[in-house]
């Protein structure tokens with residue numbers, strides 16, 4: 001049984017979305033255990049919880065990697081080659097946008113402007129921004145995290 005993250009919520013199904021958002025904030029995704037937990041807590045069918053999670057794209061069903069790589073595809077980054085950056089990351093890590101590698105180390109997500117357009121093209125790894133990237137610099141950044149994970 002997963003840790004009960006819901007105890008401070010009223011048992012009112014009208015706040016189901018808020019409760020799911022809370023679970024995702026705490027755990028990074030919505031596991032099968034948490035779906036059962038939500039259904040039990042609000043005393044509603046599993047299918048109702050699954051329906052909400054499926055409907056809203058904000059909810060993730062797979063556990064994110066240790067490092068979340070956000071590739072900016074805002075206008076400035078797009079013009080400066082964000083597509084190429086995303087392709088290189090996919091090639092280096094073997095994952096596509098929205099995926100997590102088999103080791104659970106990296107997740108790749110394309111996002112809109114990260115707010116530092118003058119550094120385009122930009123990525124962020126767990127919120128740390130890296131700009132003016134070329135292929136060599138990108139490899140170096142990813143390698144740093146791969147090495148850090150081995151410590």
Ligand code: FES
Pocket residue numbers: 072073074075076077078112113114115116117118120122
């Ligand atoms: S467009 Fe990429 S940081 Fe603004």
